[in-house]
Amino acid sequence: MHIAEGFLPPAHAIAWGVASAPFVVHGVRSLTREVKEHPESTLLLGASGAFTFVLSALKIPSVTGSCSHPTGTGLGAILFRPPIMAVLGTITLLFQALLLAHGGLTTLGANVFSMAIVGPWAGYAVYRLLKRYDVPLMVAVFFGAFVADLSTYCVTSVQLALAFPDPSSGFVGALGKFGGIFAVTQIPLAVSEGLLTVVVMRLLVQSSKGELTRLGVLLQGGKKADEGGKKDTDAKKCTDTEKDTDTKSETGASA
Amino acid sequence: MLPIDAAAHSSRWRRRHPVDKAVLGLGLTVLAVCLPPWPGAALVLLTALTVLLGPAGVPPRKLWRAYRVPLGFCVTGALTLIVQLGGPEGFVTLADGGPARAGGLLLRTSAASLGVLLFAFTTPMSDLLPRLVKAGVPAPVVDVALVMYRMSFLLLDSMSRIRQAQAARLGHTTRAATWRSLGGLGATAFVRAFDRATRLQAGLAGRGYDGTLRVLVPEARISRSFVAASAALLTGLAALTLVLERLLR
Numbered sequence: 001m002h003i004a005e006g007f008l009p010p011a012h013a014i015a016w017g018v019a020s021a022p023f024v025v026h027g028v029r030s031l032t033r034e035v036k037e038h039p040e041s042t043l044l045l046g047a048s049g050a051f052t053f054v055l056s057a058l059k060i061p062s063v064t065g066s067c068s069h070p071t072g073t074g075l076g077a078i079l080f081r082p083p084i085m086a087v088l089g090t091i092t093l094l095f096q097a098l099l100l101a102h103g104g105l106t107t108l109g110a111n112v113f114s115m116a117i118v119g120p121w122a123g124y125a126v127y128r129l130l131k132r133y134d135v136p137l138m139v140a141v142f143f144g145a146f147v148a149d150l151s152t153y154c155v156t157s158v159q160l161a162l163a164f165p166d167p168s169s170g171f172v173g174a175l176g177k178f179g180g181i182f183a184v185t186q187i188p189l190a191v192s193e194g195l196l197t198v199v200v201m202r203l204l205v206q207s208s209k210g211e212l213t214r215l216g217v218l219l220q221g222g223k224k225a226d227e228g229g230k231k232d233t234d235a236k237k238c239t240d241t242e243k244d245t246d247t248k249s250e251t252g253a254s255a
Numbered sequence: 256m257l258p259i260d261a262a263a264h265s266s267r268w269r270r271r272h273p274v275d276k277a278v279l280g281l282g283l284t285v286l287a288v289c290l291p292p293w294p295g296a297a298l299v300l301l302t303a304l305t306v307l308l309g310p311a312g313v314p315p316r317k318l319w320r321a322y323r324v325p326l327g328f329c330v331t332g333a334l335t336l337i338v339q340l341g342g343p344e345g346f347v348t349l350a351d352g353g354p355a356r357a358g359g360l361l362l363r364t365s366a367a368s369l370g371v372l373l374f375a376f377t378t379p380m381s382d383l384l385p386r387l388v389k390a391g392v393p394a395p396v397v398d399v400a401l402v403m404y405r406m407s408f409l410l411l412d413s414m415s416r417i418r419q420a421q422a423a424r425l426g427h428t429t430r431a432a433t434w435r436s437l438g439g440l441g442a443t444a445f446v447r448a449f450d451r452a453t454r455l456q457a458g459l460a461g462r463g464y465d466g467t468l469r470v471l472v473p474e475a476r477i478s479r480s481f482v483a484a485s486a487a488l489l490t491g492l493a494a495l496t497l498v499l500e501r502l503l504r
Contacts, residue, residue: 031395
């Protein structure tokens with residue numbers, strides 16, 4: 001669920017745009033550097049973005065019986081890392097605004113902040129944290145996708161509550177209202193997205209080990225990246241991709 | 256191809272420069288957001304609707320199909336403004352001035368959405384994206400966006416066919432089967448996207464690919480008269496709003 005065109009007052013729309021800008025600029029710099037060093041990455045990044053766009057068009061069954069769309073931010077962050085997802089997410093949101101009339105241009109900054117920044121970073125942080133404690137890959141993937149989805153909608157609720165505080169109970173009351181409508185109803189959907197992401201990841205581990213290794217999700221030979229890093233002392237010199245991944249995650253953490 | 260983009264390719268204003276249409280469409284959106292909802296956004300809504308169905312020639316049915324999506328969000332969001340939580344009269348009560356605020360918000364979002372739809376229904380992405388480099392967007396980002404745009408349609412088409420095949424094999428009959436099918440659909444999209452990217456890379460490498468995607472952009476010039484007329488219309492709308500607002504007080 002994106003915030004629709006014109007829904008936010010001008011000052012809020014500008015403020016969220018300003019808040020999103022550093023993350024997007026950081027992502028654009030990472031992407032530009034990557035493309036300059038490896039020109040062929042343009043096509044793979046384009047493919048990744050197209051995958052994210054298409055994933056958000058999948059209809060998933062909700063526990064309540066209705067249907068909804070996954071945000072795709074959790075899977076995207078795990079596969080492509082949050083800085084890249086900030087750019088791919090921004091382009092995806094622009095496409096959704098102009099091609100599907102989902103979201104909007106004046107609310108692009110707010111939507112980018114919730115869906116392309118907070119969602120991917122929160123989901124990726126949980127994923128990395130669980131991996132650090134040797135939690136199985138699929139459990140980490142589930143919670144990464146779950147948190148990414150839920151945090152996206154919680155931030156959307158906060159954005160709406162800040163823009164439209166309740167006349168009687170102020171920001172807290174408005175957060176309860178918008179949270180009740182958007183975030184709480186999203187819990188079953190976040191569970192659904194977590195489950196779907198696990199199913200997708202299981203199939204990818206079976207069918208696309210090469211791509212997952214290139215993206216740093218798996219080590220060479222199909223081992224799970226963080227497990228391998230602990231068990232195998234040669235993990236550091238395993239692949240250039242893995243080194244690149246670590247650098248990216250460190251850069252991302254400092255941002 | 257997605258319905259809005261397909262309509263943009265066959266639009267009457269297809270050959271106009273994107274800047275012409277951005278001044279008018281996005282200008283209307285900015286006015287809708289900045290002017291007071293009554294009567295400002297109402298005037299913008301009427302103007303945008305007139306331009307969309309009149310000079311721009313957008314089919315009403317296609318417009319409604321695209322327009323009902325943001326309207327659904329606006330109505331849901333506006334409903335929350337009608338009630339308030341807490342207070343002496345009860346936990347959930349009608350808010351003072353709530354319906355007026357909700358009505359104003361509905362007017363503003365409806366008008367702003369129509370402004371963007373005016374731009375989207377007349378400007379294909381393939382005309383817009385390559386020109387973003389001149390607007391200061393880094394070329395690698397534009398290239399990635401171009402690949403995304405072109406690959407999205409292929410992937411959507413593939414997924415539609417896979418979904419049909421899954422349905423024909425009773426892949427959606429039970430909840431468990433539906434989950435398996437959906438997982439397969441997502442994973443296949445990933446595999447196909449990367450497979451296409453690899454093949455595209457191989458094909459481009461054979462043609463001397465240096466990291467820059469050069470595409471033909473239909474020639475178009477910015478029409479000074481169109482931009483001037485749009486600016487005059489926007490100024491007139493703003494002035495009329497201010498005058499009417501004083502009269503209606």
